[in-house]
Amino acid sequence: MKQVIVKNLVKKFGAFVANDHLSFEVEQGEIFGFLGANGAGKTTTIRILCGLSAPTSGEVKVATYDIYTQREQIKKHIGYMSQKFSLYNDLSISENIRLYGGIYGLSRKAIKEKIEEYIEKLQLKEYQTLKVFDLPLGVKQKLAFLVAIIHNPPIVFLDEPTGGVDPITRRQFWEMLYEEANNGKTIFVTTHYMDEAEYCHRVSIMVDGKIAALDTPEALKQKYKADSIEKVFIKLARG
Amino acid sequence: MRIFIIKEFLQIIRDRRSLLILFGIPVVQILLFGFALKSEMKNVHLAIFDQSKDAYSQEISRKMLASGYFILDRNLANAQEMDDVFREGKVREILVFGNNFGEELEKNGNAKIQIITDASDPNTANIVYSYTQAIINDYLMEINATTIKPLMINIETQMRYNPELKSVFMFVPGIITIILMLVSTMMTSISITKEKEMGTMEVLLVSPVKPWQIIMGKVVPYVILSFISAIIILMISYFVFLMPFAGSLGLLLLETILFIVLALSLGVFISTVSKTQQVAMLLSMFALLLPTILLSGFIFPVKNMPEILIWISHLLPPKWFVIIIKNIMIKGNGFMLVWKETAILVGMTILFISLSIKKFKVRLE
Numbered sequence A: 001m002k003q004v005i006v007k008n009l010v011k012k013f014g015a016f017v018a019n020d021h022l023s024f025e026v027e028q029g030e031i032f033g034f035l036g037a038n039g040a041g042k043t044t045t046i047r048i049l050c051g052l053s054a055p056t057s058g059e060v061k062v063a064t065y066d067i068y069t070q071r072e073q074i075k076k077h078i079g080y081m082s083q084k085f086s087l088y089n090d091l092s093i094s095e096n097i098r099l100y101g102g103i104y105g106l107s108r109k110a111i112k113e114k115i116e117e118y119i120e121k122l123q124l125k126e127y128q129t130l131k132v133f134d135l136p137l138g139v140k141q142k143l144a145f146l147v148a149i150i151h152n153p154p155i156v157f158l159d160e161p162t163g164g165v166d167p168i169t170r171r172q173f174w175e176m177l178y179e180e181a182n183n184g185k186t187i188f189v190t191t192h193y194m195d196e197a198e199y200c201h202r203v204s205i206m207v208d209g210k211i212a213a214l215d216t217p218e219a220l221k222q223k224y225k226a227d228s229i230e231k232v233f234i235k236l237a238r239g
Numbered sequence B: 001m002r003i004f005i006i007k008e009f010l011q012i013i014r015d016r017r018s019l020l021i022l023f024g025i026p027v028v029q030i031l032l033f034g035f036a037l038k039s040e041m042k043n044v045h046l047a048i049f050d051q052s053k054d055a056y057s058q059e060i061s062r063k064m065l066a067s068g069y070f071i072l073d074r075n076l077a078n079a080q081e082m083d084d085v086f087r088e089g090k091v092r093e094i095l096v097f098g099n100n101f102g103e104e105l106e107k108n109g110n111a112k113i114q115i116i117t118d119a120s121d122p123n124t125a126n127i128v129y130s131y132t133q134a135i136i137n138d139y140l141m142e143i144n145a146t147t148i149k150p151l152m153i154n155i156e157t158q159m160r161y162n163p164e165l166k167s168v169f170m171f172v173p174g175i176i177t178i179i180l181m182l183v184s185t186m187m188t189s190i191s192i193t194k195e196k197e198m199g200t201m202e203v204l205l206v207s208p209v210k211p212w213q214i215i216m217g218k219v220v221p222y223v224i225l226s227f228i229s230a231i232i233i234l235m236i237s238y239f240v241f242l243m244p245f246a247g248s249l250g251l252l253l254l255e256t257i258l259f260i261v262l263a264l265s266l267g268v269f270i271s272t273v274s275k276t277q278q279v280a281m282l283l284s285m286f287a288l289l290l291p292t293i294l295l296s297g298f299i300f301p302v303k304n305m306p307e308i309l310i311w312i313s314h315l316l317p318p319k320w321f322v323i324i325i326k327n328i329m330i331k332g333n334g335f336m337l338v339w340k341e342t343a344i345l346v347g348m349t350i351l352f353i354s355l356s357i358k359k360f361k362v363r364l365e
Helices: A042-049 A071-077 A093-103 A108-121 A137-148 A167-182 A217-223 A229-238 B002-014 B016-036 B055-066 B080-088 B101-108 B122-144 B168-198 B200-206 B211-239 B249-273 B277-295 B307-315 B317-331 B335-364
Strands: A002-013 A016-027 A031-036 A057-062 A078-081 A155-159 A186-190 A202-207 A210-215 B044-050 B070-075 B093-097 B110-118 B152-160
Touching: A002 A042, A002 A186, A016 A042, A016 A186, A016 A210, A031 A042, A031 A167, A042 A057, A042 A155, A042 A186, A071 A078, A078 A137, A078 B200, A093 A108, A093 A137, A093 B002, A108 A137, A137 A155, A137 A167, A167 A186, A202 A217, A202 A229, A210 A217, A210 A229, A217 A229, B002 B016, B002 B211, B016 B168, B016 B211, B044 B055, B044 B080, B044 B122, B055 B070, B055 B093, B055 B101, B055 B122, B080 B093, B093 B122, B101 B110, B110 B122, B168 B200, B168 B211, B168 B249, B168 B277, B168 B317, B200 B211, B211 B249, B249 B277, B249 B317, B249 B335, B277 B307, B317 B335
Parallel strands: A031 A186, A031 A202, A078 A155, A155 A186, B044 B070, B044 B093, B110 B152
Antiparallel strands: A002 A016, A002 A057, A202 A210, B093 B110
């Protein structure tokens, strides 16, 4: 089943074309990497897919729902984690979980179970009553991810989730993503760390509002005769 | 929506700064203004300018000094001296008898006394004036008991330096207004832009929560807290400063809620046009708070301002609210006498709410 279907998506801001006839599909259980330089248009695309922004034209379906007519359904069936971690710094871990659980309509009992599950998973027992503000960055980020999928959506969008985090924690974070993907969750992730792109099942590289390449990391490296995605990216970006 | 309100409460209560703004500042301000304006009412320095020097004028002067409230600073010989004594600052009141005071009183049964007070300390001026009035009335009763034809003395007052006689009574409406403005507008606009800055607003917008629920979740806690704050100010002014309360409490509270909603919708509007907390804060401070303090008639009388400033003051919501509170609290007017101001506030509220909704939608596209 396809979790994202995009056909000829165009987004214009006045005369500026941020997304120029994009077409791609994302399969269920796939980790789909969305790469591009700053200003290449990836944030615009992710905002459209999440319903934060309306496309100028084109066909877009997310989690089998149509972006024009079923926006409310989409909101219930996607998870979203922004670059800024999106947790409330001045609330404790369990208060954050309770809030987001409540927003997505989880029952009190379900929320309680989630709190226990997450604290167990991230080994946060001693941090439980701490405010999020006092947590290490890596823990914050993992918690933000778990909170983003608290309602068990089939697809989750991650907008540069690993900004400013050290390589070891990034590695742990990606292990979490793999685990979720193996359980059938679709993961749509933007990043500017090229080494992370290598972990994705498939990668799309955007240049100037267009998709310049889309394939598995291996296939891309072969096609562009490069030994890393970073080199592929540089070749494409220079045209 | 309930969880939002709980969350917002938790956040406010944890933030000491917010609590201070909500409750600390109002209490300190009202106490400061109140006590600074209150003073001891004994041995007030009095100057007498008696141009008649007859039995009546001298008896009144004697009674004034015998009351214990006044001590004679000096007798004045001419009108020029009046300005000088006030400028020296010790004398609070000058009692002026006209040329033929006793004669007129006997002939016409009616004479004039002029009381001039230094109203730069408005409370003192007010109290001094009412003491004098009481002493003169006493004296009249005394002499009228023995004469057949009742005698009258017209008291003419002149307040120097602060003709509007601003005192703690006058400051209370201003302080309530400013506090509500500060708390409601600034705090909501800041707390909404904070969510934008932290990125949590995006997450909320992606979730199935409706925008109006997000806004309500923000607004409801502040309505409640600002309302409590307003009640504290009212209680202090009533119990500590014995502020008169002539009108209907229910009406006043309803108008207060209306003004809070107005200030909040203004805050929401500010947050839709500003990206960061700093911008929101600056907008609320400089675009709202300063004009509010300067132009709402809270400190400077609007009447004496240039035409253009008077026009600008009409555009400021606080001005109308100050009028409403003064009318209800001090004059005891009912709704029929404040409906015009109320209508203006309702109109402004609707304007800001519709502007915010429009802006909010634009941002989503």
